[in-house]
Amino acid sequence: MFHLRKVSRDVARVAVKTRRLSSAPERSLVDLSVDKEGIAIVQMQRAPVNSLNIELMRTICDSVSDLEKDKCKGMILTSASPNIFSAGMDLMELHNPDMKRLEEFSKSMFDLVLKLFGSKIVTTAAIDGYSGAGACVVALALDYRSMTAGKARIGLNDTAVGIPPAKWVADLMTRTMGQRNTELALTSSFMFPAERALQVGLVDEVAKDKEDAVERCKKFIKLYDNILPAVRTHTKLSLRQDFIVEFEKNREQYLKDFMNTITNPAFQNGLDIYISSLKQKKVKAAA
Numbered sequence: 001m002f003h004l005r006k007v008s009r010d011v012a013r014v015a016v017k018t019r020r021l022s023s024a025p026e027r028s029l030v031d032l033s034v035d036k037e038g039i040a041i042v043q044m045q046r047a048p049v050n051s052l053n054i055e056l057m058r059t060i061c062d063s064v065s066d067l068e069k070d071k072c073k074g075m076i077l078t079s080a081s082p083n084i085f086s087a088g089m090d091l092m093e094l095h096n097p098d099m100k101r102l103e104e105f106s107k108s109m110f111d112l113v114l115k116l117f118g119s120k121i122v123t124t125a126a127i128d129g130y131s132g133a134g135a136c137v138v139a140l141a142l143d144y145r146s147m148t149a150g151k152a153r154i155g156l157n158d159t160a161v162g163i164p165p166a167k168w169v170a171d172l173m174t175r176t177m178g179q180r181n182t183e184l185a186l187t188s189s190f191m192f193p194a195e196r197a198l199q200v201g202l203v204d205e206v207a208k209d210k211e212d213a214v215e216r217c218k219k220f221i222k223l224y225d226n227i228l229p230a231v232r233t234h235t236k237l238s239l240r241q242d243f244i245v246e247f248e249k250n251r252e253q254y255l256k257d258f259m260n261t262i263t264n265p266a267f268q269n270g271l272d273i274y275i276s277s278l279k280q281k282k283v284k285a286a287a
């Protein structure tokens, strides 16, 4: 666990009242609440599997911006879907896409990664269920991850949908898990149960259930209670600056690479088969 040096100084905080912000229609994709201590829960609720489409990614992004403006202590990203944190990118956004929307999709995806990775507040995830590919990228962009033991799996299984992991995705994983573990994870597309994910550093703690995962996130956020937020943010961002600068510098190229991969006919054929197999699974289960 982490040991943060105590700084004996009053930390001025803007009082954040407990409230819900999910009344606006576009905000119904997440349920956002902030407790009396200034810790926010951003709960994804895009049924059935929280697949990341443009609207969900933008909503998460906007929510984090709001929380930063409000000077929240920290946020916990979690899911309303039982057994699923998120199924990753919305495959329907990638399947026979409209070019303009695909470009918007790519931009929203990059904006979200940068927003989460470069956030001023403490960012955590309580992962209570499947967290594959794009969802694992989202989790990796946060400061801390707790994950429930059991059936939940996390990993970058991009090759399963025919997407070779982009360099920045591999970099993000390497920062967390180191070169060797990342190489093994990416080349094998291994989906880690919580205990294995903990061993390789993909998650920080294993929880017994969702409630416990949320509590562990809160505990992590409170570790910073005696550190001046501006000092913590400065330190975090200076350690992350290399990734952010590199990302901004290559953003246009990453966008082109992503668009080229998705629009490749071989990728579209593979995706056709993959989506059919997902649907078929349901038909078989019902039979």
Ligand SMILES: CCCCC/C=C\C/C=C\C/C=C/C(=O)SCCNC(=O)CCNC(=O)[C@H](O)C(C)(C)COP(=O)(O)OP(=O)(O)OC[C@H]1O[C@@H](n2cnc3c(N)ncnc32)[C@H](O)[C@@H]1OP(=O)(O)O
Residues within 6 Å of the ligand: 048, 049, 051, 052, 057, 084, 086, 087, 088, 089, 090, 091, 092, 108, 109, 110, 112, 113, 130, 132, 133, 134, 135, 137, 138, 158, 160, 161, 163, 165, 166, 169, 278, 279, 281, 282
């Ligand atoms: C900033 C964020 C993005 C960052 C990414 C950045 C860069 C690129 C990095 C990586 C590339 C990432 C690629 C991807 O993320 S591609 C998506 C990869 N995800 C998957 O392959 C998961 C596929 N789904 C499953 O394995 C299962 O559905 C599940 C999640 C384990 C859940 O199983 P369960 O049995 O509970 O449900 P169903 O399988 O019956 O599914 C219900 C329903 O949902 C549809 N669905 C499932 N997954 C997706 C999806 N990813 N997108 C769209 N729709 C999905 C499924 O087809 C069912 O639909 P139906 O109409 O039949 O009800």
